[in-house]
Amino acid sequence: MNIKILSRSSKLYSTDAIVQAAIKRKHNIQVIDPLKCDIVIEKRKPEIYYQGKKLDHVDAVIPRIGASITFYGTAVVRQFEMMNVFTTVESQALVRSRDKLRSLQILSKAGLGLPKTVFTNYGRDVSGVIEHVGGAPLIIKVLEGTQGLGVVLAETNKAAESVIEAFNGLQARVIVQEYIKEAKGADIRVFVVDGHVVGAMKRQGKEGEFRSNLHRGGTASVIELSDEEENAAIKAARAMRLGIAGVDLLQSERGPLILEVNSSPGLEGIEKATGKDIAKSIIRYIERSI
Template sequence: MKLLMLCREPRLYSCERLKEAAEQSNHHMDILDPNRFLLKLEQNAPHFSMYYQPAGAEPYLLSDYDVIIPRFGSASTRMGCALLRHFEGRKVPCLNSSSAFLRARDKWLSLQLLREAGIPVPDTALIGDEFNISQGMSMAKMPTILKTLSGAQGIGVILAEQMQSAVSILETLKQAQVPTLLQDFIAEAQGTDLRCFVVGNQVIAAMKRISQNGEFRANFHRGGLAEKIQLTSEEKNMAIKATQILGLDVAGVDLIRSQRGPLVLEVNASPGLEMIEKTSHIDIASQIIVQAEKIAKSS
């Protein structure tokens, strides 16, 4: 097959591993920056044409691919999803569709969809622009977690221990027009969470992430450590169901163990491979390529 990965940083561990796995399966993979595309809608065929411009070179008309694998960050969500929709218009399967990617990237929308489907999540609130922030905060438990609606790798996640500081932070984010939600702080988790890596309808790997040095976020990019973890059947089923509800083929589902049972913190449409592959010793990249082969055959 001829595969295309959409990623701004081809030298990232995840990109290099996926390219290596593709080549080991005798597939060709290109890695292109979604922000270097020009998309066109035209009356005459092809209706969904696209041009790519490498750095310092002339643009060229892009040829077709068998499967698209999106790996772009939150800063490229708008252009990346427009590009996925263009490929979908050309009947090219994407390993995470544009609509599923958008649902996962909007933290509030994804939590709404999960809760509607009966998936337990931490108590969460979204305050409208004209709602008094102080009155909104009076309905929240302290300490509380503030999360921007887009963000990854722990960026945009803030622990506010006092109501006054929470109000101040929210007012600043509101002034900067950064939508933010409030979420219960699960103290009993003691700075740990679970990352479940879902491919297709299976949890193929899992790890427990552990925060370090007083940092409440357990993300790898925030200095967190990881260890192998044995998930319960309930946790596996919850991760798979959350992935299906958002319509994803590949996902990193973050769970937290609370006094009322496991809760879904969020679902990542472009989960990193480095920490979980090294912790679990599972070749996740090859299983993603196998999933790409499956959707190519079924399309």
């Protein structure tokens, strides 16, 4: 097959892992920077040019679209869809996954467990917002934040009021969530491909850090999911209509709670933690789908 990876760099761990997995399975694969693609829109004749050359005879694309290039990257994915090319992540699913508020609403409708969340349009009743999630400690997240950026743990109601009012003053939209104390600064990343869990790891934040992101000093270890956790991850990926998804969840006294569903999950942490060839699972997903 002729496969294209939409990625800013071939040197990224995830991109290179997928390239090597495709080569091992005898496929032709090329990394193309979506920002260097030109989209030609014409009646019944959608085309894409990359570095002056028309891209044709493409069987599948694997979007690895970073949050900072969502708009143009999604347009490129959508153009491939118009050319009847299979994509491991559909353009609309990618857009939905980047909207934290919309994602939570979709997951809520699907009946999945979530930390209690409040969103207001710069509302002045800050104390009421805090009360809705059970008071401090609580989590405040900027809607446009990624990889742990724009996430604040407020230990007291007074601190929470100050942070929320500051964000409101900057007109930065935030959501306020209850703090799940029993999670103890850890979460679980579940990697779902084509409706199946292909790997899972537990991420533990470093001492004094409530965020478990690996690039912030967190550690990762393999974990065996409970049936409830596995089912929740699969259901979350399905609700978001993502063929490939990194589902982040918390272990709580009331069962698994979904934090986020990532449409371009990294492979490095989970492959090293689990010893599993996740990239191979992605290539096999394409093989089954075409």
